[in-house]
Amino acid sequence: MLSGLFKRFTTKKNSKDAAKKRLQFSLIYDKLEVNDTTLTDLQQDIVDVISKYFEIDKDSLELKVKRDENVSALVFNTPILHVKRKQV
């Protein structure tokens, strides 16, 4: 009983709290995972839109989903070759 009392005073955080935190994090992280087809489709759509205004180098562009503990971002990089003239 005494050892039980001692243990109760000294126990660190409950392990279930760790479980809950880790779960909440991993579920959010899981949902940010984008599969390859989605990414390819997205890239094609972005290229189509940008091509209306700029001439871009389609061979050297890149699309990435960047993730770290706090922020997630979609990064699209492309060299611009020319600005297209707006058609009247």
Add this chain to the structure above:
Amino acid sequence: MEGKIIVVTSGKGGVGKTTATSSIGAALALEGNRVAIVDMDIGLRNLDVVMGLENRIVFNIVDVVQDRCKIEQAAIRDRRIENLFLIPASQSDNKDVLTTAGIERIAKQLRSKFDYIIMDSPAGIERGFENSVVSADEALVICTPDVSAVRDADRVIGLLYARSLSPKLIVNRIEPARVMRGEMLSHEDVLEVLSIDLVGLVPMDEKVLISSNTGTPLVLQTDSKAGAAFRQIARRLNGEADLPIEMPVYKTSMWQKISKTFGLKQ
């Protein structure tokens, strides 16, 4: 009236899907419904042994879908519970032998012959899962209070929502003593993480293994806590949606009461 197809699924294996399916099916039959339990785990069938019907299989679900027999010929009548039937899985076929189109074709017939059709989905989210879900009117997701089961449940819940099904959750194998000690996620924790509706809480119960050992229905054992919980779930599914959900209780000893009073425990 047309019957209702309910799929029981979990993503992760070994969380109690088969026990839940057979118990809820049996309990629905005890409530006076005509119930068919369908084992969708092609190649790894188990409901037959759990229900004690393994030596009475003649035809299976693959035979039904491929038109080799009628539903009535494949449906095995339970030995103890009236109006309870099992349509077993095939043990020898490849797990991808069934298609969603095939299941949709027989779903109509099943609805016309039974009040409830419970589909026991295999673990995983591949073809077997798709087949179990394709014709479902309602979905039950079962998980245990551990990180892997909850994570898989979340994935499955997402897939069900994508098919316009709003699943309800069963938290299985709750050990109240461990929840109190902070060693196990409570059902509140699980619900907060998954944010879906709850349909039942099932405590850890040694009787589950014993009833599967002998192939007797858990819900017929009067002293089984898990059996009682599954009967409650069946009543909620069978029109008594407002039946209060009982929390698994933990008998506190004198010492624990004292330490709680003095704030030594959370």
